[in-house]
Amino acid sequence: MVLAGRRRDPPPVWLMRQAGRYLPEYRAVRARVPDFLALCYTPELAVEVTLQPLRRFPLDAAILFSDILVVPHALGLDVRFVEGEGPRVRRLGPEDSLPVFDPDAFDRHLQPVYETVARLSEALRRRREALIGFAGAPWTLAAYLLEGGGSRDFARARELAWARPAFVEALVDRLTEAVTHFLVRQIEHGAEVVKLFDSWAGVLPEPLVRRLVLAPLGRIVEALRARRPEVPVILFPRGLSLLYPEALQLGAAAVALDTTVPPATMAAAAATAPTRTLQGNLDPALLVAGGAALAAEVRRIVRALDDLPHVFNLGHGILPHTPPEHVAHMLEVLRTAGGTADGA
Amino acid sequence: MVLAGRRRDPPPVWLMRQAGRYLPEYRAVRARVPDFLALCYTPELAVEVTLQPLRRFPLDAAILFSDILVVPHALGLDVRFVEGEGPRVRRLGPEDSLPVFDPDAFDRHLQPVYETVARLSEALRRRREALIGFAGAPWTLAAYLLEGGGSRDFARARELAWARPAFVEALVDRLTEAVTHFLVRQIEHGAEVVKLFDSWAGVLPEPLVRRLVLAPLGRIVEALRARRPEVPVILFPRGLSLLYPEALQLGAAAVALDTTVPPATMAAAAATAPTRTLQGNLDPALLVAGGAALAAEVRRIVRALDDLPHVFNLGHGILPHTPPEHVAHMLEVLRTAGGTADGA
Numbered sequence: 213m214v215l216a217g218r219r220r221d222p223p224p225v226w227l228m229r230q231a232g233r234y235l236p237e238y239r240a241v242r243a244r245v246p247d248f249l250a251l252c253y254t255p256e257l258a259v260e261v262t263l264q265p266l267r268r269f270p271l272d273a274a275i276l277f278s279d280i281l282v283v284p285h286a287l288g289l290d291v292r293f294v295e296g297e298g299p300r301v302r303r304l305g306p307e308d309s310l311p312v313f314d315p316d317a318f319d320r321h322l323q324p325v326y327e328t329v330a331r332l333s334e335a336l337r338r339r340r341e342a343l344i345g346f347a348g349a350p351w352t353l354a355a356y357l358l359e360g361g362g363s364r365d366f367a368r369a370r371e372l373a374w375a376r377p378a379f380v381e382a383l384v385d386r387l388t389e390a391v392t393h394f395l396v397r398q399i400e401h402g403a404e405v406v407k408l409f410d411s412w413a414g415v416l417p418e419p420l421v422r423r424l425v426l427a428p429l430g431r432i433v434e435a436l437r438a439r440r441p442e443v444p445v446i447l448f449p450r451g452l453s454l455l456y457p458e459a460l461q462l463g464a465a466a467v468a469l470d471t472t473v474p475p476a477t478m479a480a481a482a483a484t485a486p487t488r489t490l491q492g493n494l495d496p497a498l499l500v501a502g503g504a505a506l507a508a509e510v511r512r513i514v515r516a517l518d519d520l521p522h523v524f525n526l527g528h529g530i531l532p533h534t535p536p537e538h539v540a541h542m543l544e545v546l547r548t549a550g551g552t553a554d555g556a
Numbered sequence: 557m558v559l560a561g562r563r564r565d566p567p568p569v570w571l572m573r574q575a576g577r578y579l580p581e582y583r584a585v586r587a588r589v590p591d592f593l594a595l596c597y598t599p600e601l602a603v604e605v606t607l608q609p610l611r612r613f614p615l616d617a618a619i620l621f622s623d624i625l626v627v628p629h630a631l632g633l634d635v636r637f638v639e640g641e642g643p644r645v646r647r648l649g650p651e652d653s654l655p656v657f658d659p660d661a662f663d664r665h666l667q668p669v670y671e672t673v674a675r676l677s678e679a680l681r682r683r684r685e686a687l688i689g690f691a692g693a694p695w696t697l698a699a700y701l702l703e704g705g706g707s708r709d710f711a712r713a714r715e716l717a718w719a720r721p722a723f724v725e726a727l728v729d730r731l732t733e734a735v736t737h738f739l740v741r742q743i744e745h746g747a748e749v750v751k752l753f754d755s756w757a758g759v760l761p762e763p764l765v766r767r768l769v770l771a772p773l774g775r776i777v778e779a780l781r782a783r784r785p786e787v788p789v790i791l792f793p794r795g796l797s798l799l800y801p802e803a804l805q806l807g808a809a810a811v812a813l814d815t816t817v818p819p820a821t822m823a824a825a826a827a828t829a830p831t832r833t834l835q836g837n838l839d840p841a842l843l844v845a846g847g848a849a850l851a852a853e854v855r856r857i858v859r860a861l862d863d864l865p866h867v868f869n870l871g872h873g874i875l876p877h878t879p880p881e882h883v884a885h886m887l888e889v890l891r892t893a894g895g896t897a898d899g900a
Contacts, residue, residue, distance in 0.1 A: 333798075367840075372845075374842045374844075374845035416815075416816075417816065417839040417871065418819075420816075446588075453800070453816035453817060454797065454816070454818055454821045455816075455818060456798060470797075471761045472795065472797035472798070473762075473797060474799060475755050475762075477798045493761075495714060495761040496711075497714035497718060498761075500719075501718065505719070506718075
């Protein structure tokens with residue numbers, strides 16, 4: 213298995229946001245619920261949309277349909293999705309008390325998510341696809357809470373990280389505890405792999421990245437390895453820039469590359485690092501564009517990562533206006549893009 | 557002089573967007589004109605706001621007050637600034653003809669900018685501050701045109717860059733021609749240094765970065781060196797991620813580092829590169845936060861870049877709600893932050 217460090221040719225593949233708005237069958241299900249969070253909390257529908265891409269495409273994994281903000285929501289914070297605007301969160305400041313992590317209340321809130329995982333595990337039991345669970349990483353969740361929603365640069369969150377380091381670190385610690393618990397519960401309900409999305413790692417400068425991104429990710433990997441050593445952890449520290457190679461030192465099974473990362477550079481770093489498996493990193497905009505450039509780029513990425521265990525994926529989530537036939541084309545190209553003859 | 561490759565201790569300093577909304581005297585001038593572009597095109601006022609920060613702070617350079625979008629505007633494209641929303645540009649697609657670069661019409665449009673540069677040059681003639689001119693880099697200008705304005709990820713611009721490479725490269729070539737001309741004209745009117753802002757270099761994956769960011773920047777540096785070898789060029793390829801060290805190979809006098817770049821990593825790369833002078837890279841959010849963390853971070857950056865010629869600056873523009881007294885504090889810390897004893 214590739215996440216255990218063995219190469220496969222062609223590489224296994226799944227796609228970030230493979231269950232999503234680019235599929236008409238997803239939009240049909242989404243239209244049946246009042247809002248996005250309701251879809252995450254209705255096991256029957258969440259299972260259905262998770263499995264939809266597997267019916268269309270020869271993918272190697274299903275990823276739980278959910279959202280990273282269910283964790284702050286389960287901690288009692290006010291999280292809403294405003295149509296066309298993205299998430300809104302009640303802003304948290306140093307004048308507020310930290311959210312309380314009560315495992316029982318947290319699990320009660322997230323019971324529908326756990327049930328979704330369990331149903332998916334059952335549905336995939338006799339199939340070859342892996343079931344991937346996930347959570348938002350502590351810094352990314354903290355960034356939404358400190359900012360009060362999404363942002364281009366999370367300037368307010370960064371200001372607080374500098375001005376009130378004890379408060380922000382306590383918040384990140386609290387979220388680290390909740391995220392670790394959440395991932396363990398997903399594993400207990402049948403997740404075979406878990407992924408941490410640090411979508412906003414890239415807004416922080418070096419000293420804050422070390423404290424608020426790399427350190428908490430390392431602690432979660434360590435805690436999961438202690439409790440569930442058989443379950444591979446994938447880290448996605450998006451935007452880590454020149455510090456990306458340091459994510460290979462945290463003991464995870466794999467590191468996912470964002471679109472900006474030259475795969476060959478990371479392959480060179482991974483050759484001698486604790487983490488050798490890389491995931492990524494096609495530009496989702498190219499999946500919209502399609503055509504000969506798409507085929508050439510799939511082959512370039514596969515060749516650049518050819519010496520290492522590689523899970524093919526995008527460098528960011530599928531864009532909503534992606535033509536599904538481009539996904540099929542990409543998978544067909546990938547099937548014959550294998551580089552070496554040994555087929556190990 | 558540091559931009560000619562000699563160290564100075566403490567390093568010289570200026571700040572991106574040092575003339576701007578965080579200064580009450582700027583807001584007073586801004587209130588006298590109907591919109592942002594009018595301020596750029598009124599020499600008397602543009603000179604005034606350019607010089608304002610020099611009256612308050614001991615800075616080593618003045619940077620022309622203008623906007624990167626004056627270049628597409630001068631090419632006849634519809635550019636507007638919507639209050640609180642940022643720039644709007646009429647979207648350019650492959651069905652459109654390329655903007656025409658007519659140097660005479662272009663210069664007529666930009667005459668007020670040239671006059672601003674000339675007046676600034678005169679005002680600074682007997683002073684020690686350098687006068688910096690600038691332009692948006694071709695890809696960043698193309699990104700605004702292809703997207704129709706600002707964007708978090710410039711997905712549409714990237715899609716076109718993949719789907720219609722000939723069209724996008726022709727557009728970037730056209731902008732390269734206009735930008736080179738614009739910078740030469742600024743130099744002729746008195747700019748002593750020029751800077752290229754590639755603010756959206758970081759939205760592109762490796763193959764597109766090479767074609768649309770690194771190649772055009774290299775061509776502009778080469779053209780300016782051929783025509784004005786005495787004028788240092790600073791490149792700011794924001795978001796270049798693991799490819800940042802490649803910007804040191806383009807023959808520029810200096811490379812500016814964004815907030816995500818660990819200065820020590822770039823110092824190691826610059827030690828043996830054609831470009832040895834680095835600029836940057838304090839987090840503007842820390843200038844808002846102020847206090848002990850600000851002082852510590854100024855010292856950390858200065859130490860990390862201590863072996864090389866270094867121009868202290870931010871890693872991105874000053875935020876509008878920055879307290880001016882924090883700028884004064886930062887400059888005071890910087891004055892005593894020098895690392896080595898030789899003071900070369």
